[in-house]
Amino acid sequence: MKKSFSFLLTLLITHTLVAQQHSEQNHSKYMAPSDPQVKQKLSQWQNVKFGLLMHWGLYSQWGIVESWSLCPEDEGWCERKGPYKDNWFEYKKAYENLQSTFNPTQFAPEKWAAAAKNAGMKYVVFTTKHHDGFCMFDTKQTDYKITKSPFGSNPRSNIAKEVFGAFRNEGFMVGAYFSKPDWHTNDYWWSYFPPKDRNPSYHPAKYPQKWESFKKFTYNQIEELMSDYGKMDILWLDGGWVRPFSSIDTTVSWQKAIPFDQDIDMARIAKRGRELQPGLLVVDRTVSGEFENYVTPEHQIPDHYMPIPWETCMTMGDSWSYIPKENFKSARKLIHILADIVSKNGNLLLNIAPSPDGDFHAEAYQRLEEIGKWIKVNGEAIYETRGDNEVGKQGKWVFTHKGANTTYAIYLADEGEALPANIEIGKLNLDKTAKISLIGNPENLKWTMKEGKVAVQVSEKLAKKTPNSYAYVLKITK
Structure with missing residues (x-):
């Protein structure tokens, strides 16, 4: 009975939160x-x-x-x-x-x-x-x-x-x-x-x-x-x-x-x-x-x-x-x-x-x-940015942008997780002159277009000298 009650309570709470979240996001009357x-x-x-x-x-x-x-x-x-x-x-x-x-x-x-x-x-x-x-x-x-x-x-x-x-x-x-x-x-x-x-x-x-x-x-x-x-x-x-x-x-x-x-x-x-x-x-x-x-x-x-x-x-x-x-x-x-x-x-x-x-x-x-x-x-x-509605959340990546030419890709890393050596990000339209760097490091990263995605390579040298972080940030300048 206790387990059944807990399960029903979980369902009820989940339903309530979903309903509440729906109401929180319905802002058609915003002026x-x-x-x-x-x-x-x-x-x-x-x-x-x-x-x-x-x-x-x-x-x-x-x-x-x-x-x-x-x-x-x-x-x-x-x-x-x-x-x-x-x-x-x-x-x-x-x-x-x-x-x-x-x-x-x-x-x-x-x-x-x-x-x-x-x-x-x-x-x-x-x-x-x-x-x-x-x-x-x-x-x-x-x-x-x-x-x-x-x-x-x-x-x-x-x-x-x-x-x-x-x-x-x-x-x-x-x-x-x-x-x-x-x-x-x-x-x-x-x-x-x-x-x-x-x-x-x-x-x-x-x-x-x-x-x-x-x-x-x-x-x-x-x-x-x-x-x-x-x-x-x-x-x-x-x-x-x-x-x-x-x-x-x-x-x-x-x-x-x-x-x-x-x-x-x-x-x-x-x-x-x-x-x-x-x-x-x-x-x-x-x-x-x-x-x-x-x-x-x-x-x-x-x-x-x-x-x-x-x-x-x-x-x-x-x-x-x-x-x-x-x-x-x-x-x-x-x-x-x-x-x-x-x-x-x-x-x-x-x-x-x-x-x-x-x-x-x-x-x-x-x-x-x-x-x-x-x-x-x-x-x-974070500061003076706006959310990115076009790229959207992709796995552990979230995105902000500043003006028309700068996008920030933020990797929400797990405990002890290093920045992946090979990164793929979709929905980014970059020309060949675009630059990608890891914030906190001055060097530009190598990147290519691969099956409609931006493929970024993080060198072993850079990975080793980048300390473990709560979240890693790529700066992408068009």
Whole structure:
């Protein structure tokens, strides 16, 4: 029975992932921005390719999932643990009381920024507020914020401001993650009605004044972030169930479950954001239309090239939030993920979660250093490139291109695998003057056309002096 159940569960998960991936790749409703400044910013963002996402908040202290244990839904990711797990009201009270103990005394964002820059990351998205409503910035709209914790006496207590400043000083594009739903404010989970799920605990159409108050609260907080926290490049909005009812895609199962209209007037928010931050990229995740300037498949890599701007957001380990014992992906796997995503025309936003003390796991720094060593040699095949829709993936080879005359062929090598001595690549139309070289080595490689394929020879001498690499890159210049 156990084996049969596992098999059925595997089939169910596989079917679900396939369905989800299909929905993630169906972007017929994508609307390219018309504002010239937004278009320029979007092109800049598409060039930088590799970013850092950080989930950090009260939940880090318990080493649990970000916010979701507060949600009264019967889902695995909403499971409560600890002494109050059997009483939601007591649990929420204990969770929110974590504000009284949050004191990340090791907080030093310059250390994060330096490590991320060394790894080749070029933009950052930081959680200013997750669904639980706890603000990692000094908002004037609520006292449920980091500056009203024990860390409030620290001169760097306005954490979001410090993070944005540290990364901006290293030349990063800067983005603010902001949760549209807020499970702390009485204007979303109104205490008169206990919440039943992730949605408002009241019907917005029945209580329009309450909903208007929530819209004003949300607008004011975003206005603060766009006004008082320096130059901002990206407003990255999460909580896609907060959306106009007319925007629901009924082919997506979780969207079908949204019970009512939750329109927060994105037109007004975006207009004000761009008045304060010209060219601001607005990423209203999963809500197709003019306020989703790029799309963000979560923990998924599309199975083919996508012509629109997109970004995979993914964890370096297993969890978005800090957990004491993490299972980090290998540097090899992370580099392969980055190359695969870029070859399909996307960006990678890689999440690392700070600890309650305010630092990364030591292993996370190691991964960043390893990635950086590869990027320093091979980065030209990543940055300022676009995916290659014509050549496509061929076995372990993925491809990017820069302009009309340069193609990069990236070989995703297994552990200890050397670059093959004889290479064949199809779908490349090269004239006799084309040059092929291995990045990191100046000499040109010998190549010929063989049965419609480009046949490249790697000499034994070159193979011996080329160190084992996570991924080998051929530069092909027409």
